[in-house]
Amino acid sequence: MQNIEYKNSFKNKHSRIYTKRHHEIIDALEKLLEEGVPSLTMSEIAKELKISLRTLYEIAPSRDELILMTMDNILRKLGKFAMDSVAEVNSPIEKLEQYLFIVNQAVGQKFDRFLKDMEKINGSKKTADYHERFIKNFIENLLVEAIKKKEIKVIDVKAFSILLGGIGREFFKKENKKSISLTPEESANSITSIVLNGIKLEN
Template sequence: MIPPAPTVGVRLTERHQRLVEEMEAIFLSEGFRDLTVNDLAARLRCSKRTLYELAPTKQEIVLLVMERWLARVRYMGSLAAAEKLDPADRMQAYLTPGVTESAMASSRFVEDVQSLRPATLLLEAHQRERINVLREIVENGVRSGRFRPVHAHLVAEMCLASIARFNQPEFLRDAGLSFSEAFSELYQILTEGLAPRSGTRRGRRDTSRPSASEKA
């Protein structure tokens, strides 16, 4: 069982936490642009007043749900990475929640995020934080010889640029991929591309603990 993510913003009651989880499932599968607070209250079998206890407007409710979803992705990745010693295993463990937790993200959800600037900014900040941790993992892998001598910052920025494209619905449609499938392909390319070339001297196995930010 995955431990709960650290509290983000206001602390929620058990009832409010359940409502947020149910809204997350609705938003990811159906989007949120066409849903009204009345719609949500009816589907969640609660009052509008209960939802407005979470946030004063529909937009802020959406952002609250997104923020907690993204925080969970980061937390799960950091938790899993902290248990790994080898950089390749650490990278895979850190990135995997980005695939598994976005598996339900529909193209409609992606489109709705792009239509709401605060949601787009929230997603970009989340991606930037994850890429910064990825850069540190790659740097550790290069130092230990587990990865080829690549430019870690460039690798991280290339990954960020790819992820930015995944956030564009037309790209996913043209590629014939879901949000989760695109992430999975990217992570496979990263893992295989960073592996030392055959015959290249490999450094000692990295036995150092993850950096502080990887544990955050």
């Protein structure tokens, strides 16, 4: 399978050198934002984290960029965890199913408040789109491998990668979230299983 490296989208565009202390602050900020994005100024965030305002500005030049960077880190870590978790799985279709169940956690209860608050931040959709594109590319590669190994039917891998890679965010949309009986994560996992079982070949 094509080797795909999970990159930090924010860091690629805004190259900065961080010290060990900066990384500790970034980790603390991630924990703070997982509980929801506070309507705090940079000064108030610095006070909450018990650091100087100057140190916070060394990490990011504005509140929105600081929050976007943190969002990127949280999603990147989840994506890397998903890839590491399935690295030793030999079957492409089994790898895909396990991978999707992990990345679907991004629309789970743990990140519910955080994601709702992120919708108010300029640039959040662009960051989420970046991660979704990565997921879709990874899915497409696994589907191609699964076809080669005759684990699944010959399908339009691009169409299926679009479906499977975007299903969680679709269920998380406010209008859809209200109408479904399960959580977005549970609904995404349910549809994922149905779709994958429907294309598997009986060996």
